[in-house]
Amino acid sequence: MPRLKSVLIWLAVLAAVSVPLVAAAGSPLLAWRQPIYIISGFAGIAALALLLLQPLLAAGLLPGLAPLASKRWHRICGLGLVLAVVTHVAGLWITSPPDVIDALTFTSPTPFSAWGVIAMWTVFAAALLAVFRRRLRIKVTTWRRVHVLLAVVTVVGTVVHALLIEGTMETFTKIALCIIVIAVTARAIFDLRLWQLARRKKRGRTWRPQ
Amino acid sequence: MTSLITRRTILAGAAATAATGLTVPARAAGLAPTPTMRGGANNYLPNAPIVERIGAGGFWMTGTVRRAGDGAPLAGQRIQIWAHTTEGHEREPESHGATLTDANGEFRLEMPQIVPAFGQAHGHLAYDSGDFKTVFLRPLMDSPSDTTLAAHFVLEAA
Numbered sequence: 001m002p003r004l005k006s007v008l009i010w011l012a013v014l015a016a017v018s019v020p021l022v023a024a025a026g027s028p029l030l031a032w033r034q035p036i037y038i039i040s041g042f043a044g045i046a047a048l049a050l051l052l053l054q055p056l057l058a059a060g061l062l063p064g065l066a067p068l069a070s071k072r073w074h075r076i077c078g079l080g081l082v083l084a085v086v087t088h089v090a091g092l093w094i095t096s097p098p099d100v101i102d103a104l105t106f107t108s109p110t111p112f113s114a115w116g117v118i119a120m121w122t123v124f125a126a127a128l129l130a131v132f133r134r135r136l137r138i139k140v141t142t143w144r145r146v147h148v149l150l151a152v153v154t155v156v157g158t159v160v161h162a163l164l165i166e167g168t169m170e171t172f173t174k175i176a177l178c179i180i181v182i183a184v185t186a187r188a189i190f191d192l193r194l195w196q197l198a199r200r201k202k203r204g205r206t207w208r209p210q
Numbered sequence: 211m212t213s214l215i216t217r218r219t220i221l222a223g224a225a226a227t228a229a230t231g232l233t234v235p236a237r238a239a240g241l242a243p244t245p246t247m248r249g250g251a252n253n254y255l256p257n258a259p260i261v262e263r264i265g266a267g268g269f270w271m272t273g274t275v276r277r278a279g280d281g282a283p284l285a286g287q288r289i290q291i292w293a294h295t296t297e298g299h300e301r302e303p304e305s306h307g308a309t310l311t312d313a314n315g316e317f318r319l320e321m322p323q324i325v326p327a328f329g330q331a332h333g334h335l336a337y338d339s340g341d342f343k344t345v346f347l348r349p350l351m352d353s354p355s356d357t358t359l360a361a362h363f364v365l366e367a368a
Contacts, residue, residue, distance in 0.1 A: 029327070031325075032299040032302075033299070096328055098248040098251060098252050099249040099328055102248055102249050109247065109348060109350060110329050110332075110350065112329055112330070165329040165330070166326040166329065166330050167329055
């Protein structure tokens with residue numbers, strides 16, 4: 001890949017992650033909020049930003065990263081994603097336990113809550129599946145498909161959750177980041193060709209993981 | 211944005227209709243009590259004082275209080291109100307105030323502009339005076355630029 005293109009891709013990723021965070025840091029809604037609630041909100045934004053990195057790393061789309069390093073960073077960012085979600089929910093729990101009980105039991109009056117809770121469970125499931133991958137002794141292809149399906153639900157749930165919220169994220173940068181996350185996820189799934197593998201094998205062709 | 215009828219508007223309208231029982235015929239016999247909302251009680255400080263207005267005002271919280279069953283308006287009922295506003299956090303005592311319903315069972319209290327918190331702008335109201343069962347409400351605002359919010363109570367005997 002040409003050097004200029006690599007630099008541009010990295011700059012674009014850096015901007016996609018940092019601009020929404022900086023914009024949110026200037027939100028007037030931060031006034032009067034407790035530190036734990038502010039941390040909780042930014043953990044949510046960090047989780048959305050990590051959802052951009054995860055498909056890029058999984059499909060090895062970031063230039064200059066060797067496939068093995070890319071996979072390793074995918075695991076590290078996956079752990080970071082789980083920790084961000086835990087921080088987000090724990091912070092909300094400390095801020096308002098009754099609202100979090102309503103959300104977790106799918107009885108919240110705010111429509112965005114359920115989407116966030118669904119995304120939380122699917123991201124936990126995707127991570128647990130990764131941790132117990134070897135012990136589960138399931139076929140690699142099956143494992144990958146289930147992991148990706150859980151990831152897709154996580155991405156969709158998170159994006160709808162974020163878009164419905166009137167929060168500290170600035171509207172334009174929020175919508176832009178959400179569109180980029182969806183686009184990158186779709187591109188990564190296409191590149192990984194998870195649903196073409198079986199057909200290729202049947203046709204007798206060999207498939208080599210990158 | 212204000213001209214759009216959003217899904218939220220319709221849902222809120224449906225919820226409000228369901229909550230107030232406005233679909234019940236004029237006699238209003240069998241008017242169901244308003245169920246309390248779990249999230250309504252967050253940052254509740256009992257015994258908020260009756261005030262002329264909360265802070266510098268500019269935003270109106272309105273509503274009605276009626277009796278379950280016959281739907282009769284309840285006068286002189288104390289409604290406590292608090293929210294996250296331009297002037298302070300929900301938990302601060304200065305953000306809390308109470309008012310009494312008039313002869314028609316209506317109340318209105320001026321307060322600072324409510325700003326979004328916990329994902330969507332909302333207010334908190336409580337009936338917690340003992341004659342009727344305690345009810346907490348957490349009404350949502352369709353838009354954070356709204357300058358008024360309504361909540362309706364139908365109370366049943368304690």
